[in-house]
Amino acid sequence: MKFMTSTVFSPRLRNLALVAGMALLPLASGSAQEQKPALDMASQAEIQQFCTSIADPARDQRYLLQKQELEKLQADVDQRIAVLEQRRAEYEDWLTQRNAFMKQAEGNLVEIYKKMKADAAAPQLQEVNPLLAAAIIMKLPARQSSLILSEMEAEKAAMVAAIMSSAADPNTSKDPS
Numbered sequence: 001m002k003f004m005t006s007t008v009f010s011p012r013l014r015n016l017a018l019v020a021g022m023a024l025l026p027l028a029s030g031s032a033q034e035q036k037p038a039l040d041m042a043s044q045a046e047i048q049q050f051c052t053s054i055a056d057p058a059r060d061q062r063y064l065l066q067k068q069e070l071e072k073l074q075a076d077v078d079q080r081i082a083v084l085e086q087r088r089a090e091y092e093d094w095l096t097q098r099n100a101f102m103k104q105a106e107g108n109l110v111e112i113y114k115k116m117k118a119d120a121a122a123p124q125l126q127e128v129n130p131l132l133a134a135a136i137i138m139k140l141p142a143r144q145s146s147l148i149l150s151e152m153e154a155e156k157a158a159m160v161a162a163i164m165s166s167a168a169d170p171n172t173s174k175d176p177s
Contacts, residue, residue: 110139118144122151130156134163 113121113136125133125148137145137160149157 118147126156
């Protein structure tokens with residue numbers, strides 16, 4: 001032990017060893033576990049304080065992002081509604097023009113068939129849509145209508161007559177098909 005005397009170790013080195021020993025002493029004695037919960041409590045308090053301090057700004061930022069997304073979606077919906085309204089207006093215009101044309105064409109078409117002989121009108125009317133044929137025949141005088149129906153093939157004449165009778169029946173819907 002004479003080797004470890006003050007002559008071998010300098011005072012500075014001795015103080016360093018003493019400090020290191022004192023630092024290791026609490027670890028060996030179990031007091032580190034007592035310090036760790038204290039450190040954890042301080043750390044948890046800091047974490048809690050940090051989370052609490054950023055909770056409101058984070059929530060505000062989330063709300064702002066959601067609001068921006070909703071405004072973007074609302075603008076998209078408004079744009080689509082505008083396009084649909086434009087298309088609806090175009091369709092209504094087209095439908096008005098079509099109905100006007102159909103009235104005029106129907107009137108002219110009825111006049112054409114009114115001037116035709118039954119044996120010439122029957123083959124033409126049996127080749128068109130049965131609904132159209134029924135509509136035309138209904139607008140013709142009864143005598144001419146019966147002559148045209150008698151000149152048509154029996155199956156086609158029966159179909160046209162059925163459509164005409166269902167159109168006259170008040171208990172059926174407006175769509176005779």
